[in-house]
Amino acid sequence: MILQLVITMECDILVIGAGIFGLSSAFYLKTQNSGKRVVVIDRLGGPGQGNSAKSEGAFRNLFTSETNFLLADSTIDWFKHMEEDLGYHINLSYIGYLFLLSEEQYTGQRAAFDRIRGWGAEMRVLEREELEEMIPDLVTDFAEDEEAELLGLKPVDYGVLGRKCGSLDADALTRAYEEEFLKLGGEVSYGTEASRLILKPVEELEIPGEPFVWQDTHIAGAETSKGEIKAETTVIAAGAWSESLLDPIGFDSFMRPKKRQLFAFKDPRLDGLFKVEGLNDYGAMPLTVLPKASILFRPELSEGSIWLGCADNLGRRFKLEDDPKAEEDYYTNNVYHALVKYFPCFKDVRPMNMWADQYAINSFDEIPVVTSIPRMIYVGAGSGSGIMKCDAVARVAAALHGGEEEVELYGGRRFRVADLGIHKRRAERESLVI
């Protein structure tokens, strides 16, 4: 005889996903509902273990949509507050964000850069000569290089340097939100996988077959690997995995998952990248985006290493993977060819470490989504820049839960909650996507 033991737990707010969106949302939900039981669950063993902690850990306030600008700019202010006032060591380093651009690219984006400057973003435009002088390792011109021409590489004519940009420890950040959430009395349960959302009729008739199509329905919690969890509100913040919960109830997650790989290097031949004066206070390269293929790298100052990634768009499939892996060949026989032309110091340098995360890409406008159906809130579609917007996005999620139309972001700016929703979403497109 097989006895099936069904354990049912009840809470007020169930947050599915202990990544950065889940834990930051849980923190603001608990802040605003201090007497309520808020529980975060995650299938993995700790905070941010899905994709958050595997991120490049970059932040920037340079976005061409005002929505993304506001989300990131206020979140970066909050990061500073976390480190300076709340005492969290999230390794906030204002190394800057340097877009290397050809003449054509710069001209094409110029109006957008002016708009961003108008919102108050600090930015510096550097010309080729300045760049060459500051960054001896950089090759800006391939006029003499037949091979580079064959590769179709664009020259570097300009650099646009964002100041309120840099890197942080995404793992520490996620843990900081968890700690703040726990301090308020929030609960987390790791190793708890949500297998299914529970869709129930608002008025239950106790007839087999419910919910029927003619019934109004709402989400009443989730079935998990540790039993059923009933909740007044269920928050889906499972990143790329959100679709496995939302597809079955027929609710669009407005994103597609895509693997992104990171390669870490530590080699004396790259020392020059840590000896660059004039671009930031660290005397190192900023986070640097090449003019071609969105290859980007940054110094990780804590370990003296370089972290490198590449935003491969067309050609890299959308597919949800449980444990995506980096492919060494992708670096050595692909990204490398172009990288070494711009930065010959990478010649023959092999990655010492590599890993992969997954972006949850909203190809429509590349702006996060915070939307709801009865008794469920979905926070997602970070599009690869969710961490740097997490604080604002989480406040919007808590405001949506509270039925507010506007929310105050950190620093005092007001934000319209529906701007991140679907039906009354602000009509903008983000074009500074990496």
Next chain:
Amino acid sequence: MILQLVITMECDILVIGAGIFGLSSAFYLKTQNSGKRVVVIDRLGGPGQGNSAKSEGAFRNLFTSETNFLLADSTIDWFKHMEEDLGYHINLSYIGYLFLLSEEQYTGQRAAFDRIRGWGAEMRVLEREELEEMIPDLVTDFAEDEEAELLGLKPVDYGVLGRKCGSLDADALTRAYEEEFLKLGGEVSYGTEASRLILKPVEELEIPGEPFVWQDTHIAGAETSKGEIKAETTVIAAGAWSESLLDPIGFDSFMRPKKRQLFAFKDPRLDGLFKVEGLNDYGAMPLTVLPKASILFRPELSEGSIWLGCADNLGRRFKLEDDPKAEEDYYTNNVYHALVKYFPCFKDVRPMNMWADQYAINSFDEIPVVTSIPRMIYVGAGSGSGIMKCDAVARVAAALHGGEEEVELYGGRRFRVADLGIHKRRAERESLVI
């Protein structure tokens, strides 16, 4: 020894999908490129065999977004032209489209209806008493019916009747486009399944591993079950199946597939639905949408039957199915409960036939998508109302191919091509969704 025979075919424009979007697009592409070789392929054995021919075959020009209104209104004019001038028997029946609404629903949609009327849509508002008089089979009020109250059914206080609405033979329509396309010298190849899009570098280097991330790429055709087909332009018009081609190249299809079921009835007890005076020229019920659960039915005049469907939203999963099937239980133990309250004539009447198709739902704005990447055009996301917009959507696709910014729809109205694209898409939301 296994000999692998690779057959390569070349054409100028390859259209993947011989459904309504594929064949109508192929027709306008061939019209505008008469000297070019345009080839349509489909995995199935004939036109429209995927979802098009399984459709409810309804059309309406009542849409709350001006984009959808223009697409449908001009397409309906074209249907008339097809039947009256081109001599196709597509069984165009202006039976009308009757939305039955509660007071609350009517009030909520009133501004939208006024806007639609402003665009020129002919519409008539009927009050409860008129409806009761015209449609003896209809129950409008459940005040005395405890069971109906338990089901949470809404009363019928108003009817909004669209005039330029009705039904057609979707299969015949698809075949008509095919015939017109073939007349121009277009080619079709059935039983030809596209397995993969061919993504190539613009400048081929003939090095293993291409395309590399730093290369500009474009689509050069498709691998199919009958060999490789090289094309100058590849048009993806595979409806719900588009994602199986687009996900692997990392291009968003902006839709999720969802099964929709249809049930056909032929029974003397339903004869009253064919004896309704004053709503259309046929003395029959219009296509009728109930106030709850988007249950809808229409008379199929050619066979004296009733076709019934239901737009189950939350609770019906998003999932691509190769051959979706209707579930009898879905009618008898679900839709039926509510239907029989509004129309008791359905009591104990069983479906004589049932089938299912798949909607390709763009939950973002419920407006079709016509967009491109180099040498590829994607025409999709019909959201369940693609057939009634097919002619306009196909003209937009051909205009996009031709590099035009505007296109003339049938009847002379101008339409901005980018309105159906992604990056400069017109910001509207359709709210009259079934």
